[in-house]
Amino acid sequence: MKITNLKATALKNKERSLSAGPGVCIVEVETDNGLVGIGEACAQSENDEAALATALILERGIKPIVVGLDPVNPRTIWEKLYLETEWFGRMGTVMHAISALDIALWDLMGKELGVSISRLLGGRFRDDVKTYASIIFDMENFDSMADEAKIWIREGYKAVKFGWGQTRETAFGLDAKRDEAAVKYLRESLGPNVDIMVDVGRYVNWTPAHALEMAKRFSNYGIFWLEEALPQDDVEGFIWLTERSPVKIATGEGEYNRFGFKRLITTHATDIIQPDVGRAGGLTEGMRIADLVQTWNLSLVPHGFSSAINVAANLQWVASMPRATLLEFRRTKSPLMADLVKNPFTAENGNLKIPDRPGLGIELRPDVVEACRVRVN
Ligand SMILES: [Mg+2]
Structure with missing residues (x-):
């Protein structure tokens, strides 16, 4: 199995207040056998900049590193990303992006092997x-x-x-x-x-x-x-x-x-x-x-x-x-x-x-992703 593409999307709750909570950046990692792994970066900021910045790092910084790799290697890919993204900063937004990608890799590995991540x-x-x-x-x-x-x-x-x-x-x-x-x-x-x-x-x-x-x-x-x-x-x-x-x-x-x-x-x-x-x-x-x-x-x-x-x-x-x-x-x-x-x-x-289905055990609703997507003009 090889990673063929990665899609990062900044999402927000429509309501704007401290209590309405943060936006997030989700990532969907696609593979050559048709599986898609899902991950999320908790990227909180009041005007969506954190989620948008995370999406940019995922699509422009991380995608070129991971496309072509076998995703059933989350730990080795983590170390590679930590090393190769150093000039984005060691922590902050780049670590949010690595977090989202890593969760998606574990999801993919579970789906490929037919077991939950906890196993x-x-x-x-x-x-x-x-x-x-x-x-x-x-x-x-x-x-x-x-x-x-x-x-x-x-x-x-x-x-x-x-x-x-x-x-x-x-x-x-x-x-x-x-x-x-x-x-x-x-x-x-x-x-x-x-x-x-x-x-x-x-x-x-x-x-x-x-x-x-x-x-x-x-x-x-x-x-x-x-x-x-x-x-x-x-x-x-x-x-x-x-x-x-x-x-x-x-x-x-x-x-x-x-x-x-x-x-x-x-x-x-x-x-x-x-x-x-x-x-x-x-x-x-x-x-x-x-x-x-x-x-x-x-x-x-x-x-x-x-x-x-x-x-x-x-x-x-x-x-x-x-x-x-x-x-x-x-x-x-x-x-x-x-x-x-x-x-x-x-x-x-x-x-x-706690779900015991393959991977994270969840399925995204594309209509909600679309409704919550942060649109940039
Ligand atoms: Mg707290």
Whole structure:
């Protein structure tokens, strides 16, 4: 089997807001025996530039390297791309592009061999996984925020994460008293049995001292973890915070490849490591990161806030990990999550079944790809 062509498409959700979520860049890798592998780069930016830039790198930079290669070699192709794309930059958009391509190669390999990716990664430790409903803070209306969480709790979710905010001006994290009031309100209205996670996000820049003070305040309401309380690159700050915090600290969605994660993991900079498989380097790199996390005896909970392709890749990935207790599942409205694939993922009692069909086990809906395509004049 040989790669004959590669098609990269920037997609977006029509609705534009912080909560509507990011665009993505999908890739379809075609082969001489008619198979097509699908991958996704999580390429978040408010005006689609990240997804468009990823598509450009895939079509202009990566396609010439991979056309003619046998795709049943994802690890060797990963190393080749890492080496030969160095002048695009080692991380950032080029790593998003490599991630998408890598996921597509694993999908192709599974389709060619007739097995799911989780089996190719070494086998399945589980057939389903608990998810948490990932939604957005509404700092102007605590009632509607709690009501949204209750919808998911009624559906059986046992964990809900609240992130950043509806707008930059009204984001969580801008006012300590209000932040504490929001978490207190959520605990009181959702009851004692729901895990509540707090994702500070990147619209505020807390100092380590402030993050520790807030971690102590939130610990009174039993939060399950505090996410991205510091800028993503402040590894020393995270080490300091994680050592002292009464609640678990989470970060990693912005980190790249095994070398980036080595810093976070071997310094115990965080308790929960949250790689995005569509950003950190795909499943080839994801496997290495998961092994590092396992070796340092920390927890890995994949980031997942983009499309159903990302969910499909995450499911195959977590199936192959000896310890994987939880997966992020975006529950804010998104056609890229709800409509992009035939038979979209739906959780039962908060659990997602892990497909055991060839490759990722999904099929794209071309009409939705067309409807969500970013058009450039
Ligand atoms: Mg986050």
